[in-house]
Amino acid sequence: LMKFFLVILFTGFIILFIFFAKRRAAKLARDKEIQQSLEDSPIKISSVKPEEETKSGEEHGELAFFDGEYERFKIEDLLASAADLQGQNLCSSLYKVRLKDNGIFAVKRLKNLHVSIEEFGRMMRQIGNLKHPNILSLVAYYSSKEEKLLVYRYQRKGSLLSLLENYAENKRDFTWRLRLSIAQGIAQGLKFLHDQSPVGKERITHGNLKLSNVLLTENEEPLIGEFGFQKYLDPKRACLFNSNGYKAPEKSLTEQADVFSFGVILLELLTGKTIERTGLDLPKWVKAMVREEWTGEVFDKEVNKAGKQWAFPLLNIALKCVSHLPEQRPTIAEVLRKIEEAVNDQEDFSFSSTSSVDSNNHDGSLLTIPENWDTPGSNT
Template sequence: MGIKCDVLSIHVTEIRLENLNINGRIDADSLCKLPSLKFLSLATNHIAGNIPKSLSNCLGLTYLNLSSNMLNGIVPASLESLKNLRSFDISNNDLTGYIPHFKQEIELVYNNTTISGMPDNTTDFTMKTSDGKGANMEEEKAHRLTWAITTLTMVLLIALFSLFIFFTHKKNRKATEVKESKECIHGSSASSYTAGTEDDIEKGGEVRDFVFFGERQEGFTTDDLLTSAADLQGQNFYSSLYKIRLKNSSIFAVKRLKNLHVSDDVFKQKIMRMGNLKHPNLLPLVACHSSDHDKLLIYRYQKSGSLSSLLSSYAEREVDIPWRKRLFIMRGIARGLDYIARELDEDSAPHGNLKPSNILLGETEEPLISEFGILNLLYAKRALLYSSYGYRAPEKELTKKADVFSFGVILLELLTGKVVQKSGIDLPKWVKFMVREEWTAEVFDAELNREGSRWAFPLLNVALKCVSHLPEHRPDISEVLEKIEHVLNSEEDYSMSSPSSVESNQQDRMVMHKTSETPGNC
């Protein structure tokens, strides 16, 4: 809230933190590290101290509002170097001294302060105070009119020259776009569509520069995306995620990849394999776009949210997660991971960044694993830096057994009701401690104790094996899936009068005390 970024970039352009009871001093050095910052308002807070001289390094500022704070001291003369500043409000503070000698036309608001005076020479800039009076001279108006006519003439000449250059290179640019579209994910089962051949381009034909996967084809172009409403959902070192609503009301999630360290051929090969993976528990890739400037992955937007949002809502007691629903989520994730592990080669990490926020919920709330394969596009060491801490395996490697560890943490979240990303808890460590102290029954949350605690014990057993410290002590994902499906089938056939079921349940409880670091199968 209060922070705005440039669409399809990582640059902050606006900071509006008003009336938030913020105190402390202004850290101008940090603010001026934002190269695209244009709008800064810290009005109506409790900010004290001086206005930093280093604020003059924020050269892109056009609007600066520091009014209604507890600022004191003089207004730094160095602020006159802010050549782009058009509005400057320092009213309702305890400032003294002089207003900087700005050369450009600017709106200054400084009433109700203790400013002692103004510079003697004020004829070469326009000042508008809070009462709307100007300090400009008639000759200044004539000067600006002459300057405007000269500028307009130059702009027209530049525009004519730019049009000439544009039409000269238009044919070559379109031909290049067609070539990139055809080459993206060469040789896959995906379908590449263009609205014209290369001969058509010579005649001004339009190009659709996406490669689509699956049977259902979407007819949109990069222009459609760039002219549609886009909301930034999140970003990190290697990607930015946007929610985009097209003009036809279709909603897509667009992931823009950046800072990749793979060749174009390797990128195409990796994305080809991702796009061809089809499973009910994987978020399908709709389309991709690859060019020198952008690499985009397009998915259908899932309005049901993620497992992370579901667990957070449950922790806040806003929703319930019945035991059967938890079982289906566990099984769906395990099925998706098992499919990925079987389909990808040994050199590829099955996922690499498994966590609840990367598990989306479909229309029927079935789990859909997203983000699989993306970390394969980074250097392995760098990719590890962006794996989620609470779900990352101790060995810090991108392997199948590391994914099993991450899945084990998610299993523990579903069993305990605790949210790692929200609480920061080391969940495997806490559960192992509870089991070691023979407080195993206290591990499960209240809803689980009401509905499915008798079946939760064997799943807690397998979850603890998954989060074993050593990779060789963890089961394969196929073994985990087999155990989850066994619990689901057994629960359906369960009878309260069945002695064998009770005995099996008791055995699982006894095994709990030996599973924290003991090697073995599920």
Template sequence: MDRIPIWVLFILLIFLHITNSEEEDVTLSLIKFLGQLSNNQIDPSWGWNLTSDPCAGKWKGVTCNARLISVKKIILDGLNLTGTLDASSLCNAKSLGVLSLNDNSINEEIPEEIANCKQLTHIYVSGNQFSGNLPDSLSRLNNLKRLDISNNNFSGELPDLPRISGLISFLAQNNQLNGEIPQFDFSNLVQFNVSFNNFSGPIPDLNGSFTRNSFLGNPELCGKPLPSSCPQSPPPKKRSKGLSSKQIVMYLGYILLGLVFIIFIAFRLIKRNKTKVSKGTVVDGSSNKTSTASTENKSGASRSEFSIASTGSAAASSSLVVLSSPVVNGLRFEDLLKAPAELLGRSRHGSLYKVMIEDGMTLVVKRIKDWAISSEYFKSRMQKINQVKHPNVLPALAFYCSRQEKLVVYEYQPNGSLHMLLHGTQNGQTFEWDSRLSVAVSIAEALSFMHQELHEDGIAHGNLKSSNILMNENMDPCISEYGLMVVDNQNYISLTKGSDLKSKDQNEGGAYSTFKVDIYGYGVILLELLTGKLVQNNGFDLARWVHTAVREEWTVEVFDKALISEGASQERMVNLLQVALKCTNPSPEARPSITEVAVMINTIKEAEEGSIVSEP
């Protein structure tokens, strides 16, 4: 027999290496994961070994995507596994969506590292011997839909699971969990059972969704639907109305000290304002002029460009309104004035700065110019927005308003924006279809919540775009700068070229509804997620280009090539594209509400998850 040339063997080796679906480190990690579950007694017939690939080698219990390039499901039910769950190794399979370990004898705790499996949508660990507290990190699995921890020995209080907005099933019966039951979104849940635990206190408002069977076996629970009613809280004890002579003397002393302190502060402010006037007015750093007050600080960085002119109110130092956030408790206006500021971006609506204050905290300050609204209305608007909280909306920490300009302070988000994730330097990272769809769902649900809560006040976002979607420390999307723009007719025209601008949206109560502009902005973000293209680039208009492509029946050509090569479902990409086209309809009245959009997007996401679960 003739010998095979060495170059042929070399090519074969390269080919075999290329066709491996998962990287070697993922293969090693998964084998380590199963080794911990089976106490290093892996059955050879299962195929889990270093000489094969998890997808191509048809490992027992492993299901990959249609193109056999990434692990989507691991189902190891009823295999008499008696070890521990090694989440650190498991989560190296970044695309893992379903983990099922039902009916084994796995023990110890679920580790905090489970939060690293960011794409998990289904976790089933029923019928094991898990114990200890559930990890707080479970609440960071924002894609989680179903969680079944029933028939184990879990104890302690539940983590903040209600923050997972898409959770539709939570089964925790037959454990030893205690504390009060959190306020889940029971209108969204289709399965819920916490029976036979040690929960106590009142049952939250269920919206009529579940019966007493979901809560039996918790003797200290009370309230509907259980027959036992909750005891009324005792009335507060009445305080004594009289004051002793000692208390009167003490309070008078405090009042005198307060008066002395106020007089001292007023004297210092008057003196400082006189000094500022003698030195001259600080001007906008974007101007070509310089000011004697714009000096170098101790760190050598130039002072903040958003310095307030000395002609402003003498009480400027007290004009910074700190909202209900412990992050910047005690922050003063002077702290912003003397902090070094790095310009992050500038637009026609204002500028954005990264600011490092003295205690090492990093903030972002949005400076809004030429917004012709009163300080009173701006203050009222910011306070109304602050009353509405959603985990995917970045809250303002503080704000300042004067007749000339307005400042809004946020916590700095180091992971950049959705715009950078889509169009910036990738450094070898991929932005997969599942992640893009999850981002679309999170933004839609957050925007729907904000629109519903602030609809009566007429406060929409006004400037929704991918650069205003920031990625937090867990790489979850957060809508920033909510409500910092009121769209006038001219801006509206620029966003809706070709639409019938004579029509008016009477339902929204305005000539041109900012809420409808938000829908358009969200539709453009969907187009960016689907196409991977910039919204505007050298005369290229993304929305117009996509509408034209669909009319000329070459829809498939618009999708991002990275999604095509990944093997993303073309059917669901087309469905998402249809939603984007509805949102960017030139006629505002034809656009759906964001609540309708959120329902459509969630339907697509559930279909995607259903396909993962049902794949053979």
């Protein structure tokens, strides 16, 4: 029996060794492809000493700025500036660039796009002219046959992903009111995008909505970034749909798919769990908890403490957003109305409550889930 046990143990060890060896080999191959892609680029954004000048013999196109941008510079200024690589994949790289005048910008470098210079320029001009408090404005863009650069103002507060991760590590607070405000802001920004359909122009969708693509202002108001170019990415490269936890099952660039992604973000805000680092199938986990009638255990401790009674209807709408079938999902306008109802209800409650009433008695613990409370898409 002991011999049989040792054989089983040894076999298991061999299987695990092969599994991790293959996983490491795949990662090394992917990293090598990324590095080769960076080396093959005709335009480099790298850490350069400020006093170094771009060679006068180099020929570049011009940066195209948008109306209202008072701070303008040349592509040579950008390429000669000190830059820190913030992140990269097979389709893009992100740099934090500090100009000689100490202006700080985020520069997105896109690679292997399937689009002509003319079409890309038309789309960027359409996006660059979009102005909304919850949209990250495009400052400028550069376009050549080989390279596309997008320039944004650098957001010092970072992303919503960083905020939620810092909260999970007990490095900061993340109150219910702030979560509700951020959810409302993202929904407002996404609705604004979906409403932009000028005659003769293609409707704008996001295509890659996730926590790391929602940045925060100094007042911690959300700014939606990284939109407008997903449809031009090489469909053969995995980065088009690499955010599997946020991507709708149909893997399409549609408004319904954006709503699915927003539903996942709303679940993250309610549960305090993040999926970009963990790979957790959050919709599946939440639906399983609801089916087992453990709905109250879904919410994060901060939500349970201060906002549980308003969180139930938001959980319901979030689950509708992540329905398996696109036609079962609400529009972002319908989602926004539900969030605004929660905001208004909380404000009314805060206004009507008195010091003699303990708000903890209204944390949702006495609420009952309606019998017809649905869990759309639970078959996934």
